[in-house]
Amino acid sequence: IYIAAYLYDDPRLIRKQFTTRDNHNRSDADYFSVFLDTYNDHQNAFQFLVTTRNVQTDSRVSPTATNGFGQYGDISWDAVWDSKIQMQKDGWTVEIKIPHFSIRFAKKEIQDWGVNFLRFTRRNNETTFWNPVDPNISGFVNQFGDLNNLQSLAPPLRLSFSPYVSAGNRSTPELKSGYRKEWLKSGGLDVKYGLNESFTLDATLIPDFGQVISDNVVNNITPFEQQFLENRPFFTEGTELFNKAGIFYSRRIGKTPPGYFDVKAFTDTSTIYDNIKNPSVTRLYNALKFSGRNKHNLGIGIFNSVTQSVSARVRNRIDGRDSIIRTEDLANYNIIVLDQVLKNRSYITFTNTNVMRNGSARDANVAALDVALYDRANTYALLLKPRYSKLFGEGGYDGFKNTTRVGKVSGRWQWHVLNELETPGYNPNDLGFILSPNEFTVAGSLSYNLFTATKNFLNQRYAIGVEQSYLYRPWGYQKTEIRPSVFWFFKNFWDISISVPFQPMWYNDYFELQTPGKTLKRSPYYSMFVNGSSDSRKKLFVSWNLGFAEGPLPSDPFNSVQLGARYRFSDRLTVDATVTRQYDNGQWGLANNGRNFIFDGAGDPVIARRKFTDISTVLSGAYNFTSRMNLTFRARHYWNRLQNTNLYRSQPDGYWNERFDLTPSDFNANYNVFNLDVFYTWDFRLGSRIIIGYKNWLGNDYLNAVEGTKYRDYSSNLGNVFSRPHGNEVTLRFIYFLNYTDLKKKQ
Secondary structure, eight states, rough: OOEEEEOOOOGGGBOOOOTTTTTOOOSSSEEEEEETTTOSSSOOOOEEEEETTEEEEEEEEEEOOOTTTTTTTTOOOOOOEEEEEEETTEEEEEEEEEEGSSOOOOOOOOEHHHHEEEEEGGTTTEEESSSSOOSSOOOSSSGGGOOOOOOOEOOOOOOOEEEEEEEEEEEEEEETTEEEEEEEEEEEEEEEEEEESSSSEEEEOOOOOOOOOOOOOOOOOOSOOOOOEEEEEEEEOOOTTTTTTOOOEEEEEEEEOTTTTHHHHHHHOOSSSEEEESSOOEEEOOOOOEEEEEEOOOEEEEEEEEEEOOEEEEETTTTOOOOEEEEEEEEEEEEEEEEEOOOOTEEEEEEEEEEETTSSSOEEEEEEEEEEETTSOOEEEEEEEEEEEESSSSTOOOEEEEEOOOOOEESSSSEEEEEEEEEETOOOOTTTOOOSSSSEEEEEEEEEESOOOOSEEEEEEEEEEEEEEEEETTTTHHHHHHHEEEEETTTTTEEEEEEEEESSOOOOSSSSTTTOEEEEEEEEEOOOEEEEEOOOTEEEEEEEEEEEEEOOTOOEEEEEEEEEEEESSSSSSEEEEEEEEEEEEEEEOOOBBSBBBOOOTOOOBBEEEEEEEEEEEEEEEEEEEEEEEEEEEEEEEEEEEEEEEEEEOOTSSSEEEEOOOOGGGGGEEEEEEEEEEEEEEEEEETTTTEEEHHHHHHHHGTTTTTTTTTOOOOHEEEEEEEEOOOOEEEEEEEEOOEHHHHHHHHH
């Protein structure tokens, strides 16, 4: 498919900043984009975008994709296609060549596609569509134009290979044994094979996910698991069908083995045993994705991945004997998706996830049904989302969840009402993610959206939301929250949002104390958060988020500040800095010393009232040598200090009384995290690249090593972080793309 566009303009006014691939948002560059709805289902599409520096972005647009700030789909999807740009005396031109193997379409003699074109002019932030897109109308692909009577389109044999080799060295500091050095070597193969014109099989054999950005680890003192972003390409590219039901959390695959921390704690405290080998990552044998959509608009997705069993080896220093400890069993992860597109943007989707483990380890299964029904005028919608989970094995159990939502989705006035039920046994966490089941929630919202420009504003939004939740079993009141908010987008391209969430009455926290039957009573609060940003066209772009909260308890203020700045030194170099600080003078929760939650000798939870300080600094940037070659870096330091002022016992009614048998300062915490990630990337030909990576991090054994009573401020903690042992890793990866069609042409 060949597309050319002539974009008329004054050459002196055209913005031409270099960026990394898929990073056109908020950049100082004009761009052109084409959207192709190849199945003409008015819900799913492909996007191909080219900037004035010939930087590419591609995405898969779907009903669940996030829109806004120039992003209309899932940009984690990467295709192989070509583009060229040329500056002209009266504007600029762009040429795009999209091989048939990079997209999917039905095998029919005569086809109708949906199509749209977009032009973005940075100097005035103007987005122009060939076929109008009205922001008052729900949906995006349903507003495309028509490309009719395409004849004799012959889907090619879609077969490509991406072999890779990688090598490197890692040095990891350990508290007892100094530095553990490892040579990193790996090789594997990614294969894409079009089984027919609509369906593709993606396979990765012996995958290596070493060159990914570090997680934003925090001192997690909540009762809930911390959720991390997925950065591994195989699990981000072309997975929109598997993510549609929201029960697939890909970080479960290849996670840290469950027994890793037990072995580490054992060897760290043992005077007899040494840690010889304790892998912190579960390796994959392979992973497969089969996905596509037939001519009847039925989407089918099948996912399978097999992870290795993992064992640790510890050595008895007295007799020299080694002991093997299994930390993770061999596991098979499976997903099946059937997604039928219906009229009027409606759809029905069935998703099933299944985890089977070797031996007596537990197995799990989750089934989900998603039904979205829109009326013919695309004004009202009904969503139904029932789910059922089942755990097998000794002590197995099952559970149910359902969400019902109805509302007005188009027009200036929009509203919705929602009901959600989660039984105590609902647990999708073997391959999904949920914070806390056993809840019953009723919620609703009303908003007024004004997308027509006025004297002072380009966009306005006024909204109020109300949510009331209960513990489902045994039934009990949990909380009521009211959230008024407003958003203004000014004509000078500054924006500001204000939200005023408040909880008007005392409420029950059934999860904080992590003990069945124990409830923590929390006080009412009112809060206010103000966030916004300046004109992103300028060299200096700033953003801010300010907040405070207060309640009836004495000396109990909360405040937060986030300040961000991006400076564009040139069209090739951009640097971002963000500082976030949260402070709570009277935070209540289960006591935590930075390593463990605290329970007394009788097993009762120890409630702490503490001064909570949390500061995070992120410095990142990119230098672009060309549109296909760049150097990126990201450094992050996180500091958290917990200073306990009082300790309490929980009472049957959820309130508390102070205890004096324990010393609050014994459970103070001072926690630091540091990571540095640097990557040089060169896409030396279509689909092929060389990546050199460097990673530096504060050793995991030293996260609590800075003495909090001596070093009480952020700068002294940051300085001491660099005096502690750090891990280092250097890797080189070479990926080469081979396409069967190109090989056949050469023959």
